[in-house]
Amino acid sequence: MSETIRRCPYFLPNKGRPCGVQLRSDTQYCYNHLPQGKLFSKTKNGKTVTRVPCPLDPSHTVWSDKLSRHLKTCNTLKKKLEFESNVSKFPWLVVDFNVQGEFALENKPLDYTEFAAFVRRFSDTYKQLYSSDLEMNQIDYKYGLEERMNEVSNRKHVTQQASLIGHMAHENLLGDGTTYVEFGCGRGEFARYLLRALDTDPGLVASDKQVLLIDRQSPRMKFDTKMREEHTRGAVCVTRFKTDIKDLDLATAVSSLEIPGKVVGFSKHLCGTATDLTLRCLLNARKDPKFQFSGFLVAMCCRHACKYNWLLEESRTYLKEKFGVGQQEFLYLSKMACWATSGVRPGMSENDGADHFTGLNLRDRTEIGRQARRAIDESRAHAMKQHGFSAKLFNYVSADVSMENSCMLIKNIC
Template sequence: MAAPATDRNGKCAFFVEKKKRFCKMVVAKGREFCGEHANNEEGGGGGGGRIVCPLDPKHTVNRNKLEAHLKKCNSRDKAKPAYYAEDINAGSPVPSQHSLQQVTPASLSSWSARASRRLGNPLRRQVTLCERSAEADNPKNGDSARKHLKQQASILGHLEALGLLRRGRCFVEFGAGRGKLSHWIHRALEGHPPERLQMLLVERSSTRFKVDGKHRGGDVEFARLHIDIQHLDLTKVPLLERRLPLVGVGKHLCGAATDLALRCLFRSRPTPGREAGRPPKRLKAEAAHPGGVAGLALALCCHHRCEWRHYVGRRFFSDLGLGPAEFSAFCRMSSWATCGVRAAPRAAGAEEASDGGLPSPSERERIGRRCKLLLDAGRVEFLRAEGFDARLTRYVGAGVTPENVLLTAAPRPPSPET
């Protein structure tokens, strides 16, 4: 459907059926249709007609200009940056065959109890708010915004308690999204002594409404990398040539991304044959990165999306007599902690019913929590083997987010003997 261009104030005359309106693109003088809809015009827009781009079917291109378009199309293969290293943080391939021990509530309880004993105080509750993050209580913010701000304020509070919230650091935000966590870290450090400050944001997806512009041109050296953590070699990132200590941060770093981030921080490129058989010995932070790792604070989530190949706690699982198959079972059941089927409202004093022979909803939630604890315990053990004091903390209440566990770590103080 079309209307004369003169009746459309210079806008395209093509009617977009899906949106029930005319195209809003401005047309060239003397034309009725924009370049995207030029096929509707006699002569195909004066250039042999338009065809679907072979690199991306979501847009079209003038047939006679195809060769030039392919050289600049945003969907073309681009040269890999220097810091791209295929699968550098992926871990060793998964064996094809595994045996599965019987996973029952009793066996899971026993394994989680053993994990708790090794962790000491496995999950404490400590909501530590940064004093410079008062926006969390601003009544002008909506409920969703307040929940995000409370999480960010608590993460900053834990960084501050560990002595990590200071200048003279490079904060690496994994799974940065819009970059709000880095934004509040920067805000919290305003007015501090004029030491160098760096922000490195890592995000594999294209993100709208980023807050990156608030960092540029100020008192911070800033860079955003559009790359999957799995392929990121931090030793090749130009910003890190300043050799500042690294602080890894992340808010709801989903599933395997947490393990990839830990590998990225603590490991350099593996040598051939290094990962055969037993899980590899880990490299020290100073060997992996010029500035070393000063610490980290990663808010965890989506354990059902963890993968054995990437998981950093495989040695911990092996010590418990567990392997890839049990790991897979724990990942699946971990989702019960936050999205299990809830029981219908019950009369007072009534028994909580199970569903189809499965444990009751409350029991499924407890099982899911145990599975999460087991998976996170392996991460804590990994960090302790690197010489760090690591712990798990419920950093906000479940009403703010059910995924409310924060993994923190700072270097272990040297013993008096050394």
């Protein structure tokens, strides 16, 4: 009988799952997640060697006798050298362009007594401020998506894409002379279906089309080539820039394209602080008189990954004035936002979970999670209004399609 493969049980909070790396027979965790102490040591050629954090990136470890060699080949070093090379080559890549050298602030340890008191105080204030839920406005847009609708049994993603593209069409954000910028694009699937809509919707006039894809990773199986090949109306220019949004000079990036045009931004699930960085990015781009901005539609998620000092200043002011939220309280607020998608697991009911430190059951925590999400999003919409844009929040699909179902539409008033 083959031996059962053991895997690292260390829970990764940012990914919501165990590590899962295959284990050696003599360890309880993988080397990156071993607790400090004797488990980091072993005897080799009569000498004791230990696992030590990599000086370039302490999130992983290396055997002490191999540290010198590792420092020459560490992936972190390769990425750093690649980034430095790109900064010198691409004028649109500027270190910390949208955060002005601000480092993410460190949070204090959680005080659960204070946390529980804040939860109740926040919820009472929320009910006074917002008397109704966000409007539900799902659009069943079909152009360019019929084939996809017919070939998949799980229509979750295509239903979201259809509604978002439908809203862009309804708001007159689709048409000729536009540069479509997808932030956090991943493989570019959303942009692909947007281009198909521009090809097939008889109500749209869109001959030549230009797409700029922004992502800090370079995923496999991208749709870039397919987008260039499968269009039927006019020409398509697809450009991909690999960069963190915090380092993106958007005005310069757009001006470097073949046919710079008015900009329409979009994103399906722009995680956490990436949404706030994108808002900063748009505001900085607007300082360039040649930059033409039409609108931005973003489906938001992962508020737990937001960074307090990377919120727009007006967002921070809104949260402080409405809810008394400063840096530490924002840590509580962002953690509360996770509760909106916790859900009831098999074998549980909405009334379970009252042994939580707040004393609230699953149903009540889910509702407070929704409130926390909306408070953060309302602060973002408020901030963009303060900068002269129109901004509105609404649910673009029902919760049974996606529990992360809210989005924000920003438009240039001028």
